[in-house]
Amino acid sequence: MELPAVNLKVILLVHWLLTTWGCIAFSGSYAWSNFTILALGVWAVAQRDSIDAIGMFLGGLVTTIFLDIVYISIFYSKFATGDTGRFSAGMAILSLLLKPFSCCLVYHMHRERGGELRPGFFGPSQERSVYQTIDSPDSPAEPFADLEDRGQAVPRGY
Template identity: 75%
Template structure:
């Protein structure tokens, strides 16, 4: 199955908006976790060639799925919820439901950037651990300061 091409900025915008609305009801740890991950997403947009940025964003999305389930299940107000509160809770739940799909899209972007040994990673410049050869640009006689 071919995933649709979705811009990372669109994913961020949707989750930012849903998080803003979810913060009507769920504050504190919910807001901190989700806005931190959105900041990692901004980093992934700014550094479009960085595998680290998209990896951190993908990992953060996966972690916030678990955190959102826990936070919503513990802190969902059971009584006296106004229309605004129901809307905010609904948006937090919608954000949670969209996150697995967003993870699939971000994973696809991660693979395009060369993450998890994707097609664009070049490993010919790496030296194997069991190789007896040292790096070519370092002198094999390391100078150790006296007294050590």
């Protein structure tokens, strides 16, 4: 099954709007969890090549599905009494219903960026080519030996 091509910015905008409307009645942990995950989504938009950013956004969306179910089920009867409360609860529920579809789209984007789900999904980043190992032959045995050879001052304490 081919998923439609949806821009990550559209997903963020829809969930931001629904979360904002959901926060009219639901606040506290509902707002913190959802807006934190939306911030991860902004990170995923800003760093288009980052597998970690899109992976954390995907993991956060999955987590907020569970958190939203718990939060709405506990506090629905307390806040959904008037018209504003029912509207807010409806938007929170609509956001919850759209999240599994959003997860499918974000997972597709995760795969396009080269990510894969495996047992070590939450482990260290796959992008290790940028880092220099500690035992690299390029690193000198004495950190400031090259400064002493050139007659330059060595920082104190070494």
